[in-house]
Amino acid sequence: MELILKYFPNLTDLQIKQLAQLQALYEDWNLKINVVSRKDIDELYLRHVLHSLGIAKIQSFLPGSKILDVGTGGGFPGIPLAILFPEVQFHLVDSIGKKIKVVEEVVAGLQLENVKATNARVETVTDKYDFIVSRAVAQMETFVHWVNGKIAKQNLHERRNGILYLKGGDLTDELKVYKNAVIYPLNDFFEEDFYETKSVVYLPLKFKG
Numbered sequence: 001m002e003l004i005l006k007y008f009p010n011l012t013d014l015q016i017k018q019l020a021q022l023q024a025l026y027e028d029w030n031l032k033i034n035v036v037s038r039k040d041i042d043e044l045y046l047r048h049v050l051h052s053l054g055i056a057k058i059q060s061f062l063p064g065s066k067i068l069d070v071g072t073g074g075g076f077p078g079i080p081l082a083i084l085f086p087e088v089q090f091h092l093v094d095s096i097g098k099k100i101k102v103v104e105e106v107v108a109g110l111q112l113e114n115v116k117a118t119n120a121r122v123e124t125v126t127d128k129y130d131f132i133v134s135r136a137v138a139q140m141e142t143f144v145h146w147v148n149g150k151i152a153k154q155n156l157h158e159r160r161n162g163i164l165y166l167k168g169g170d171l172t173d174e175l176k177v178y179k180n181a182v183i184y185p186l187n188d189f190f191e192e193d194f195y196e197t198k199s200v201v202y203l204p205l206k207f208k209g
């Protein structure tokens with residue numbers, strides 16, 4: 001938890017309490033349904049919570065906005081972001097039912113009221129969102145295809161609506177067709193070695209009615 005407070009020093013008491021609860025909730029649920037590897041459970045705040053919150057270093061979501069987390073798994077990056085932005089609506093989607101079961105249990109344990117979790121392939125989701133977040137789900141080209149038509153028409157934020165994707169490694173090849181993609185290295189914000197090769201990729205997307 002100190003790690004989170006080091007980079008997010010202005011959290012409310014409730015946010016600190018909810019973030020601190022994550023360790024016990026994931027340890028408990030992971031015994032029943034394995035969604036996070038053992039090594040990652042031991043480094044939950046470094047590898048999952050802070051990584052998810054890296055998106056917030058790039059983009060602060062405005063109250064009333066809507067965010068879709070595609071392939072959320074056990075709830076990353078959606079759950080830490082939902083704690084950080086309690087007035088923003090988060091929709092967490094995963095095609096594997098048992099992962100959504102864990103998300104629902106963690107959301108209930110935290111009494112988070114701004115999260116909806118759905119067991120579905122993202123291609124079947126029909127709502128529209130300001131931003132679509134994700135980590136470790138698909139190559140950008142496949143991903144863009146999946147989320148086609150899910151971006152809201154109105155831009156509430158200064159930054160145009162689009163994708164904020166947590167990626168690692170060399171992205172030159174993967175992003176070469178996306179001339180308007182912007183890569184934000186997370187080691188500009190976080191000094192831990194884990195973040196050396198990690199970034200947030202922002203890709204603005206056009207509204208399709």
Ligand SMILES: C[S@@+](CC[C@H](N)C(=O)[O-])C[C@H]1O[C@@H](n2cnc3c(N)ncnc32)[C@H](O)[C@@H]1O
Pocket residue numbers: 070071072073074075076077093094095096099120121122123134135136137146
């Ligand atoms: C490697 S896991 C990443 C989980 C989480 N985002 C994280 O970083 O911890 C990829 C997840 O994407 C989900 N997934 C893959 N394709 C999907 C699709 N088309 N729609 C919804 N979920 C999908 C899988 O079920 C899996 O839980």
